[in-house]
Amino acid sequence: MRRLMVAGNWKMNGTRSSVAELLKGLKSQEFSATVDVAVFPTFLHVSEAVEALREVGVAVGAQNVATQSGPGALTGEVAASQLKDAGCSLVLIGHSERRQILGEAEGVLVAKFKAAQEAGLVPVLCVGETLEDREAERTFDVVGAQLDSVMDALGVEVFSQAVIAYEPVWAIGTGLTATPEQAQEVHHAIRARLAARNAEVAQGVRLLYGGSVKAANAADLFRMPDIDGGLIGGAALNADEFGAICRAAGS
Ligand code: 13P
Numbered sequence: 001m002r003r004l005m006v007a008g009n010w011k012m013n014g015t016r017s018s019v020a021e022l023l024k025g026l027k028s029q030e031f032s033a034t035v036d037v038a039v040f041p042t043f044l045h046v047s048e049a050v051e052a053l054r055e056v057g058v059a060v061g062a063q064n065v066a067t068q069s070g071p072g073a074l075t076g077e078v079a080a081s082q083l084k085d086a087g088c089s090l091v092l093i094g095h096s097e098r099r100q101i102l103g104e105a106e107g108v109l110v111a112k113f114k115a116a117q118e119a120g121l122v123p124v125l126c127v128g129e130t131l132e133d134r135e136a137e138r139t140f141d142v143v144g145a146q147l148d149s150v151m152d153a154l155g156v157e158v159f160s161q162a163v164i165a166y167e168p169v170w171a172i173g174t175g176l177t178a179t180p181e182q183a184q185e186v187h188h189a190i191r192a193r194l195a196a197r198n199a200e201v202a203q204g205v206r207l208l209y210g211g212s213v214k215a216a217n218a219a220d221l222f223r224m225p226d227i228d229g230g231l232i233g234g235a236a237l238n239a240d241e242f243g244a245i246c247r248a249a250g251s
Helices: 016-027 043-056 080-085 096-100 106-118 131-135 139-154 156-161 180-195 199-204 215-222 239-250
Strands: 004-009 035-040 059-062 090-093 122-127 163-166 206-210 229-232
Touching: 004 206, 004 239, 016 043, 016 239, 035 090, 035 239, 043 059, 080 106, 090 106, 106 122, 106 139, 106 156, 122 139, 131 139, 139 156, 139 180, 156 199, 163 180, 180 199, 180 206, 180 215, 215 229, 215 239, 229 239
Parallel strands: 004 035, 004 229, 035 059, 059 090, 090 122, 122 163, 163 206, 206 229
Antiparallel strands: none
8 A cells, every 4th residue: 555645945035033833834734544644845944844743744845856976076066965964865857847848857856866876865756748738649658758767767666755746837836627537547557557567666655746736626636546646836835735635535
C-alpha cells in the first residue's frame, strides 16, 4: 500500500509575518497519521518552517536545488547538502514554471535530481503537458518523454526513492482542475511507463496530482486508484484549506 502524500508548494510567496501566520495555522491543524504532509517554502523560509513544523510531523522541502550536491563556487545556488543540513527532506524538480519561464532543460533537471538523491533528499519530479499538447493529443508523449529523460540517464530504480507529481500546465493556477478521470488516465500511463522497465518500482512510486486542487475537489481526485495525493499551490497558502485537503486524503 502506498501512503498518500499532500504537499504545499508555496512558490514565490510569503513575508516574514505571513509565513509566521501560516505556520501557526498549520500547527493547529488535525493531520491524519496515515498521510504524509509536506510544505515547500522559499529558501528564505525553510529554517523557520523546519523549526515550527517539526513537532507536528510536517516535512519541509525546497523548491529548487543546485546541479551539484555539495558546496562550492556556484553563486546564487543552494546545494542539496545544505538543504539537508537545514532540515529539508524533499525537493521539487522540474516544476513547469521552471521548465517554461526559466527555460530549465532536461539535462539540468536530471543533474538536479541526481544531486538531490546524492545528498539524501527525495526528489519530487514534476511532469505535465501544456494545453496545446493536450489539444494535439500529445499528452502521453510529452509526459512520457519527461519521465524517460530521467530514467534513461539515471535508471528507473531512482524512482524507488522519489515522488512524481503530474501537473497539467493548463490546470496550474487557472482554476481548471483535471477531472478525476482525466488525471487518473495520465497517472495510470505514468505508472505503466515505469512498469515497462520495473514493475516493482512502478507499484511503489507515489504519483501526486497538482493543478487547482482545493478542499472541494480533493477527495474525488484522491479516490482514484493511481492518485496518491496532491501537490497544492494557491490553496496551500491558507492553513485551514490546506488542512482540509490533507484530511480529504486521510478519509
Ligand atoms: P495551483 O494549485 O495554484 O493550481 O498550483 C499547482 C502547482 O503548481 C503546485 O506545484
